[in-house]
Structures are given as C-alpha cells and as structure tokens.
Amino acid sequence: MNLMDxxxxxxxxxxxxxxxxxxxxxxxxxxxxxxxxxxxxxYEQLVHESKPRYVSVERLFRLDDDTHVINHSIGxxxxxxxxxxxxxxGLRIMRQDPFQCLIxxxxxxxxxxxxxxxxxxxxxxxxxxxxxxxxxxFHTFPSPKALQDxxxxxxxxxxxxxxxxxxxxAVHSYLDMDVKSLLDGSYDEVRDILLSIDGVGNKxxxxxxxxxxxxxxxxPIDVWIWRVIAKxxxxxxxxxxxxxxxxxxxxxxxxxxxxxxYFGRYAGYAQQYLYCYARAYMYDDDTNTYNx
Numbered sequence: 001m002n003l004m005d006x007x008x009x010x011x012x013x014x015x016x017x018x019x020x021x022x023x024x025x026x027x028x029x030x031x032x033x034x035x036x037x038x039x040x041x042x043y044e045q046l047v048h049e050s051k052p053r054y055v056s057v058e059r060l061f062r063l064d065d066d067t068h069v070i071n072h073s074i075g076x077x078x079x080x081x082x083x084x085x086x087x088x089x090g091l092r093i094m095r096q097d098p099f100q101c102l103i104x105x106x107x108x109x110x111x112x113x114x115x116x117x118x119x120x121x122x123x124x125x126x127x128x129x130x131x132x133x134x135x136x137x138f139h140t141f142p143s144p145k146a147l148q149d150x151x152x153x154x155x156x157x158x159x160x161x162x163x164x165x166x167x168x169x170a171v172h173s174y175l176d177m178d179v180k181s182l183l184d185g186s187y188d189e190v191r192d193i194l195l196s197i198d199g200v201g202n203k204x205x206x207x208x209x210x211x212x213x214x215x216x217x218x219x220p221i222d223v224w225i226w227r228v229i230a231k232x233x234x235x236x237x238x239x240x241x242x243x244x245x246x247x248x249x250x251x252x253x254x255x256x257x258x259x260x261x262y263f264g265r266y267a268g269y270a271q272q273y274l275y276c277y278a279r280a281y282m283y284d285d286d287t288n289t290y291n292x
Contacts, residue, residue: 007061008090009041015276016222017094017211019104019117020124024136031124032060033097034140036131051131061092065216067269074263074270080232081263084273087280091272094211098182099174100141101212102197105204106166122158123147123167147171166199173197187215202252210268219259219267221252224278229255231282236262 009028013021020031030037037055040047048057058064075085107119120141127142127150148171155164173196182190190213194205203222209215221229229237230244237255247255263270 006067006090007041007046007063007092008088009039011088011090011276012061012092012094015091015272016113016279017207017272018096019108019113020120020141024134027134029133029136029138030060031100031138031141033100034129034143036133036138036140038133051133059095062095063092065092067092070266070269074266074273077263077270078232080228080277081270081273084277088273088276091269091276093216093268093272095214096212097141098179098208098212099144101208102170102174102200103141103147103167105207106170106199107160107163108207109163109199109201109204119159119163122160123155126150126154126158144171144175148175163199169198170200182213187217190215202249202256206256210271216268217260217265219256219263219271221247221256221259222275224275224282225271226255227282228274228278229259233259233262 010023013028013030018030022029026040028039028041030039032050032055035050035053035055037048037050037057037060039057046057071085075082103123104116104120108116121139124139124141127146128139131138131140147167150168150171152164152168155167158164160167177193182193185193187209190209191205194200194208195202200208203220206218206220210218210220219225226247230239234244237251237258239251239255243251259271260267
C-alpha cells in the first residue's frame, strides 16, 4: 500500500487547521502542545520522533478514521466534492490539543496564516519551553497554567494586538471548563459553550470542535469556503446574489447547518477538501490572482 494514499503530510499540515509546523529538508516538525514532533514520510512508513515526551502520530493524524468509508460517504454527493477528494488524496483532519486549538483560532480571526504563525510563535517564545531537536531550536506551546498570569500587555508584546484581551479571557475560561464534557457533548451543546467565550464566534467554534473536540460534522466557513458555497452550493443554501456578497452571522448559521445536513456526519472532512480545492483553484480577491 502507498502510504501517501492514506496520509499526505504536507497537504494536511498546509490545509489551514494547524499553524505551528515547519519543513526542514525532508522532515516536518510540529509543535503539539508541550512537545515537538518530527515526521519523515515515505511511501511505506511514517518515521517519527517526539520530544520531550512521546506523541502518537497515529492519534494526531486520526489514522483511526477510515478515510475509504469517509471519502465514499461524502465523495458521491456531487461532482465538485468528488473531484476535490481525488485531487487531495491523503488529506486528514488532525486531532489537536483543545487549548492550543482554542488560542490558535482566536488568533486566526480576520488575518492571514503567516500573521497567525507570527502571533503563536510570539506566545511560544515568551511562555513556552525551549526544545533542542536535531540541532534546531523550537519553543513549545504553553499550558493554560503557564498563561494564566500573563497580562494583556504581555500578550500584546507577543504581537497579538487587540486579540490579547480575547486570549487572556479564553485562558481563564478554559481553566474553568470540563474538557471531557466538551468531548462527550453534542455539537449544539458544545457550540453554545464555546460561543460563551469572548472572542469565539461561529467559525472559531466550528474549527475548535472539528480539529480538537471530535465533532467531525462541524463545517467551519471562512472566506474560501464561503466562495465555494456562493459559487457551487447557493441553490442548497437558498441565498440571492446580495446575500452571497457578505457572510452575516445569521447566514453563517444557516449555511453551516445546511452543509452539515448535506454532507452528513463527515461534513468536516468535506469542508477540508473544499477548502484545499478553493485555495488551489479559485480566484483570490485579495491578490487578484488564481493560486493555480
């Protein structure tokens, strides 16, 4: 079996779900909470090592998900998703640490990935631990307790700007939460809890649920997914051209609910395939170019 059919590391890491990863030569280094994971993919096996503690890459990349079943479930829905599944074979949804995921996507609001990485690296350098790996220096993601005494000014100094107060509030909210109940709760229950955190909106809540809280039906809608919906799925959502121009909170809830119903229990996988497809083949209004 070709391992690349099961997992495409770079496609997965570059799909907008995780930000603190680096490619050095033929290896990938990923900051996973308080650890650094090194992966060397090949056609036959996934060679990996982690420091300072062991991290299961099987769990991290959800190799327990049967992507053959998942891709069949969503890939037969229409021609677009069928094509996206074929083009991005090996794409996985990652199983992230909930706290790192929460802080990451609060930082990811209304900005580009390179800016998100800069903010998160600032947090790691200021509050995380230094790890030497293969002659390289990394800084791990701080625990909630390591961040609980950080002031807003401390976080501003990490490059967070106005997001600093949202991150500070989120740290204390997370410390008061029962994470197991979030893992076990229903989509609607967990969404409402996450939305009670200042700085967490509909998209951020969906990202946290999909990438760290086992809610594979979550369907986050960012600018790329909204372009896909407006162009290919407007008939499903039932919106006119004026509604398609701007994604309001009410339209988000409506569109996300309809897309979850359309794709079913694996809507989150469909969202990731469509996100990768849109970034690769759809027009970017910000740069006035096609990515490919």
